[in-house]
Amino acid sequence: MNKTLKNLMWLGIAILGAAAVGGIAMNRGESINALWFITAALCVYAIGYRFYASWIAASVLVLDETRATPAERMDNGRDYVPTNKWIVFGHHFAAIAGPGPLVGPTLAAQFGYLPGTLWILFGAVLGGCVQDMVTLFLSTRRNGKSLGQMAREELGTVGGSAALIGTFSIMIILIAVLGLVVVNAMKHSPWATATVSATIPIAMIVGLYMRNFRPGKVLEASAIGVILLLLAVVGGGWVDHHESIRVLFDHEGLTLAWWIMAYGFAAAILPVWLLLAPRDYLSTFMKMGTVIALAVAIIMLRPEVKMPALTQFIDGTGPIFGGKLFPFVFITIACGAISGFHALIASGTTPKLLANERDIRMIGYGAMLLESFVAIMAMIAATVLDPGVFFAINSPAGIVGKEAIDAVAKISAWGFPVTVEQMQILAKEMGEATLFARTGGAPSLAVGMASIFGSAFGQGMLALWYHFAIMFEAIFILTTLDAGTRVGRFMLQDMLGNIWPKLGHTSWYPSVLFTSGLVVAGWGYFLYIGVIDPNGGVNILWPLFGIANQMLAAIALSVATGILIKSGKHRFAWVTALPLTWLVVITTTAAWQKIFSDDLRVGFFAAANDMAAKLAAGVLPPEKAAVAPQLIFNQHLDAWLTLFFVVILWVVILDMLRVVYCYLVGKPLPESTEAPYVASKLEAAI
Amino acid sequence: MLTKLKSLWCVIRRLSGDDAYERYLQHHAEHHQDEPPLNREEFFKQWQDSKWKGVKRCC
Numbered sequence: 134m135n136k137t138l139k140n141l142m143w144l145g146i147a148i149l150g151a152a153a154v155g156g157i158a159m160n161r162g163e164s165i166n167a168l169w170f171i172t173a174a175l176c177v178y179a180i181g182y183r184f185y186a187s188w189i190a191a192s193v194l195v196l197d198e199t200r201a202t203p204a205e206r207m208d209n210g211r212d213y214v215p216t217n218k219w220i221v222f223g224h225h226f227a228a229i230a231g232p233g234p235l236v237g238p239t240l241a242a243q244f245g246y247l248p249g250t251l252w253i254l255f256g257a258v259l260g261g262c263v264q265d266m267v268t269l270f271l272s273t274r275r276n277g278k279s280l281g282q283m284a285r286e287e288l289g290t291v292g293g294s295a296a297l298i299g300t301f302s303i304m305i306i307l308i309a310v311l312g313l314v315v316v317n318a319m320k321h322s323p324w325a326t327a328t329v330s331a332t333i334p335i336a337m338i339v340g341l342y343m344r345n346f347r348p349g350k351v352l353e354a355s356a357i358g359v360i361l362l363l364l365a366v367v368g369g370g371w372v373d374h375h376e377s378i379r380v381l382f383d384h385e386g387l388t389l390a391w392w393i394m395a396y397g398f399a400a401a402i403l404p405v406w407l408l409l410a411p412r413d414y415l416s417t418f419m420k421m422g423t424v425i426a427l428a429v430a431i432i433m434l435r436p437e438v439k440m441p442a443l444t445q446f447i448d449g450t451g452p453i454f455g456g457k458l459f460p461f462v463f464i465t466i467a468c469g470a471i472s473g474f475h476a477l478i479a480s481g482t483t484p485k486l487l488a489n490e491r492d493i494r495m496i497g498y499g500a501m502l503l504e505s506f507v508a509i510m511a512m513i514a515a516t517v518l519d520p521g522v523f524f525a526i527n528s529p530a531g532i533v534g535k536e537a538i539d540a541v542a543k544i545s546a547w548g549f550p551v552t553v554e555q556m557q558i559l560a561k562e563m564g565e566a567t568l569f570a571r572t573g574g575a576p577s578l579a580v581g582m583a584s585i586f587g588s589a590f591g592q593g594m595l596a597l598w599y600h601f602a603i604m605f606e607a608i609f610i611l612t613t614l615d616a617g618t619r620v621g622r623f624m625l626q627d628m629l630g631n632i633w634p635k636l637g638h639t640s641w642y643p644s645v646l647f648t649s650g651l652v653v654a655g656w657g658y659f660l661y662i663g664v665i666d667p668n669g670g671v672n673i674l675w676p677l678f679g680i681a682n683q684m685l686a687a688i689a690l691s692v693a694t695g696i697l698i699k700s701g702k703h704r705f706a707w708v709t710a711l712p713l714t715w716l717v718v719i720t721t722t723a724a725w726q727k728i729f730s731d732d733l734r735v736g737f738f739a740a741a742n743d744m745a746a747k748l749a750a751g752v753l754p755p756e757k758a759a760v761a762p763q764l765i766f767n768q769h770l771d772a773w774l775t776l777f778f779v780v781i782l783w784v785v786i787l788d789m790l791r792v793v794y795c796y797l798v799g800k801p802l803p804e805s806t807e808a809p810y811v812a813s814k815l816e817a818a819i
Numbered sequence: 820m821l822t823k824l825k826s827l828w829c830v831i832r833r834l835s836g837d838d839a840y841e842r843y844l845q846h847h848a849e850h851h852q853d854e855p856p857l858n859r860e861e862f863f864k865q866w867q868d869s870k871w872k873g874v875k876r877c878c
Contacts, residue, residue, distance in 0.1 A: 210846030211869060216833075223834045231877050349863040352837040405871040406864075413876065414835065474877035482875070616876045623872075 143183065150176025154254070157442070158247060164437040167513045170246075171431065174254060174509045178502045181258035186266065186498040193697070193705040194270045196490040201813040203276045204487055213277070215488035215815060218495055224486065226500040227417045228478045229265070230424075232610045233468025233682075234508035236314060239515040239574035240675060241465040242523065243451040245443040246516045248462045253512065256463070256470025257505035260712035264686055265475045266497030267693045267709055272480035273487055274807045280480045284692045284785070286806045287699070292788035295781045296688050297624070300477065302778070303681035304621045305652070307474075308397070309659030310674040311610045316389045316664055317573040317671070318603050323382035324564055326389070328369035328600055329607040330382070332412070333396070335361045339411035351414065358415045359422075362608070366601050373564060386664040393614070394657040400615030401622050401649040409615055416609040423605050427510050427582060430589035440516035440523065445547070452528035453572065454672040455734025456726065460719040464679035469508025471712065473685025475501065488815060514581030515574075521551025522559060526577040529669030530570040540569055564596030572669035575606045621652040662767045665760045672734070673771060676727060680720055680775060684782045687716040691789040698793050699802060717786065724779045728772050737775070741768035839866055 153173035157165060190196045204215040216224075241249035272278055278286075281300065285293025319326040335358055343354035372378050384392075400408050444451075447458035454465065468474070479497060487493065515523060524544045525533075533540040537553045544551050560568045563580060571577070579602035586598045623639060625648045630637020636644045663670025690713035697706045730736030733743050741764075747753050748761045795802050832838040840859050843866070847856040857865070 208846075210843055210850070211866070214842075219830060220833050223830075227834075228875060229877055233877075344863070344867075348860040349840050349866075350837065351835045351839075352832060355835065406867050410867055410871060468877075472877070478877055613876055619871075620875075 143180070146176050146179055150180060154251075157250060160442060164439050166435055167431055167438055167517065168435045170250060170438070170509055170513055173250075174506055177254045177258055178506070181262065182494075182498060182502060185258065186262065186494050189263065189266065189498075189708060190491070190494045193702060193708050194267065194493070196270070196493055197810075198489055198491045199813055200490055201811040201815075202273060202484075202487045202490060203808070204485055205813060205815055206808075206811055207276065207485075212482075213485045216486040218488065218492040221483060221486045221488075221492065222496050222500055225478065225483045225496050226503055227420070228482065229472070229475045229500060230420060230504050230507060231468065231613050232311060232314070232606060233472060233474075234504055235511045235578055235606065236574040236675075237466040237469055237679075238508050238512040239578050240453050240527070240671070241462050242440060242512060242515040243444065243446050243453045243527070244458055244462055245447070246438055246440045246512060247442040248447070248458055249466055249512055250509065252462055252466055253469050253505055253508045256466070257501060257508075260686075260715065261469075261471035261475070261505065262498040262501040263708060263712060264471060264473075264689055264693070265479050265501045266493060267697075268476045268689050269479040269483060269487075269497035270490075270493050271693060271696055273484040273490065273493065276808050277481060277484040278806070280476050280689055280692065283480060283696075283806075284688065287696050287803060288692060288785070288788045288792055289803060292688075292692070292785045295784045295788070296692070297628070299681075299685055299688055299778070299781045299785075301621060301624050301628070302774070302781075303473070303678070303685050304617050304624070305655040306659065306674065306678045306681050308614050308617045308621070308656040309663065310671070310678045311614055312390065312393050312397075312656065312660040313663040313670050313674060314573040314575050315607050315610050315614075316386050316393065316660070317571055317669075318575040318579070318607060319384070319389050320386045320571070321383055321567075322565055322603075323379040324369040324373040324596075324600050325603045325607070326382040326384060327372040328365050328604045329611075331365035331368065332362065332415070332604065332608050332611070333408070335365060336408055336412040336415060339415065340407045343411065344406045354411065355414045355418055358411065359418055362415060362419065362604065363601075366597060366604050369600055369604075370564060370596065387661075390657075390660050390664045394653055394660065396611070397614055397618045397656070398649055398653045401618040401652065402645055405619075409612075409619065412608070412612050413616065416612040419605050420609055423582075423602075424507055424510070427514070427585065428506075430585045431510060431513060434585060434589045436513070436517040436585060436588070438513065438516045439518065440520050444520075449732060449735065452524060452532045454676060455732060456676065456723070460723040460726070461676065463719040464676050464683065464723045466508065467679045467682040467686075469505055469511075471683070471686050471716070472504075473682050473687070473689055476685065476689035489813070511578060514578055514585060516581075517585065518577065518581050519549075519551065519555075521545065521549040522555065522580070523577055524549050525551050525556055526568050526571050526580065527574070528570065529572045529667070529672070531667035531669065533570070535570075537567070537569055562595045563599040565599070570669070572671045574671075575603060575610075579603045579606065618649065618652050618656070621655075622648045625652060662763065666764060666767075667757060667760075673737075673767075676723065677771060677775065680723055680727070680778055683716050683720045684778050687713055687720060687782055688785045690716065691785045695789040695792045696805070699796055700805060700807075703796075717782070720782060721779060724775045727775050737768045737772035741765045741772075744768070836866070836870075839863070 153169050157169050204213050207213040238249050281297045284296040339354045339358040343351055449457040521544055533543045541551050541553050579599050582602040583595050583598035587595045626637050626639055663674050690709045693709040694706050726735050727737055731739050733740050744761055744765050840862050843862055
């Protein structure tokens with residue numbers, strides 16, 4: 134294409150993108166078409182990828198396509214293998230995309246569609262994608278070292294240990310909150326519970342099939358698994374209509390929480406091939422299929438977004454979680470805009486597959502753009518619901534009242550009209566007894582997805598679509614839960630191995646049982662508290678998770694900034710320093726408010742003191758008084774935990790600043806561990 | 820059309836690890852001719868176990 138034409142095309146994309154972003158920002162009408170969101174997203178991504186990412190690749194990182202990658206130099210046919218970039222892209226995307234970008238935007242929709250959408254778009258282009266891409270680059274130049282190793286070797290032992298402890302704690306909180314999301318989706322829903330339970334034996338069948346019956350036939354086994362999963366969705370409906378069987382699957386949240394803990398423990402000690410690996414295949418296929426189907430359905434259907442651009446809850450009084458727009462929208466949506474967890478994938482597995490350095494832009498930056506797009510679709514699925522319905526599903530009983538009539542009165546009084554009949558009809562259509570107070574994001578997302586799928590592919594099967602969506606979310610939440618428990622176990626064994634070497638043996642059974650038990654007890658505790666909390670638990674756990682995830686991102690960006698400056702690229706260090714500064718501002722502000730705010734729905738200490746006072750005065754209803762001492766203790770614990778996160782974050786930042794100071798005044802520094810240049814011998818195409 | 824479908828199928832096999840054993844045999848033939856290759860079952864066991872050692876999935 135000739136140059137003028139190309140420039141004109143990009144100018145067109147820029148104008149279209151600006152118009153779409155402006156359109157969704159300025160719209161104050163009744164509703165706005167979801168196509169505007171898709172257009173805005175695609176234009177912003179295209180410009181970010183074409184200009185910003187390629188500038189970073191060429192001028193900041195100076196990618197060198199003549200340089201041999203670790204995959205080429207250390208090719209062993211196993212973990213180091215030069216691989217086609219599309220294949221690496223697929224692996225990398227499958228690894229970074231979890232339930233986070235689906236849940237976060239759904240919760241953040243309480244502020245209206247606008248703040249979350251803007252943060253997803255610009256946070257990704259300027260922050261999340263940059264983090265993933267730079268981390269991938271740094272690790273590739275260091276033979277695929279992990280983030281923790283890079284922090285230790287390039288900054289110092291202090292930064293390295295802080296990064297390790299930070300990673301472990303985020304894992305615990307993450308698993309707890311994901312467990313809570315699943316519990317809230319299965320609570321008193323025999324259909325959902327039966328379907329989700331069926332995924333466990335199905336995974337085992339798939340595991341046995343590809344281990345023993347037809348070794349290595351991954352695709353055959355997965356195809357059988359996917360068919361069985363779809364049958365399980367239908368079978369759940371049969372269970373739900375069967376009077377004597379349905380009671381077996383109709384449980385309180387607490388019972389389900391115990392089951393999930395037992396499951397997590399079993400998954401961590403069972404061999405991977407039996408449960409973890411096959412479940413992971415199934416969840417990856419389901420995830421890819423559903424994401425594509427959702428994109429197709431949204432484009433075919435072009436649904437109207439009914440949520441206002443901004444709601445009154447930006448003042449901090451929101452029912453789903455307390456706290457003002459700033460900083461809590463940036464905490465609530467972590468994955469989808471910027472997620473520290475990605476730095477763990479981008480350093481480690483992916484760099485060992487890269488055939489050429491020039492693929493770093495597409496894989497690091499591009500895969501995160503796709504994840505951001507998933508978050509935009511989740512935002513659309515949540516906001517196409519009537520706002521009244523959205524709040525009825527997501528507001529915990531502790532805020533709007535236990536009785537349906539109280540809840541609809543309160544929600545309607547906020548200006549989001551909804552009626553009991555409307556909710557009953559909806560619940561019936563979805564094949565559920567009730568949809569009130571299903572906090573956590575999964576059910577409202579499932580209702581949104583079901584209505585989109587239903588309109589696009591057949592209205593008659595709403596209940597099936599709803600339970601398909603629940604199964605889809607549950608299966609990959611459980612995948613993160615069991616894989617996370619296992620990784621947590623390895624990390625703990627690694628750390629405890631320093632104290633008593635025997636505990637570090639990953640195959641010594643007593644150590645496996647002991648450390649798995651500790652990890653499950655860690656997240657199990659937070660899950661338990663989340664379930665007994667009448668305010669739903671999500672309002673406490675999700676911000677804690679967001680703070681932890683953003684903290685990990687800040688650690689990754691600190692390591693990146695430190696290395697950029699050390700290697701003489703200080704002119705360009707703002708590329709990572711800018712998102713880093715923003716993350717430090719939002720995490721520190723959010724943590725400060727969570728600890729010290731006087732607002733009972735925000736401050737941990739304030740809430741604990743208030744509850745203690747009410748308990749002492751005897752004004753709590755008996756069921757609340759029974760759990761009050763545990764909740765008070767937990768609020769204190771959460772406050773200290775938040776403080777701990779901030780301290781870890783600042784330790785890494787100060788360690789990075791120390792390195793920068795040493796560089797500027799010419800003091801000795803830890804040497805760069807970048808592998809020396811070796812010319813690539815690989816042909817351009819693999 | 821047929822070639823496109825075929826290459827898509829190759830991508831899916833590659834992504835899922837369905838062709839891991841064939842690629843291992845190829846690598847083995849090129850680099851380690853002195854020793855006999857593992858059989859399919861043994862290879863798959865090692866491959867699956869090594870795949871699950873680090874952080875594989877995130878949020």
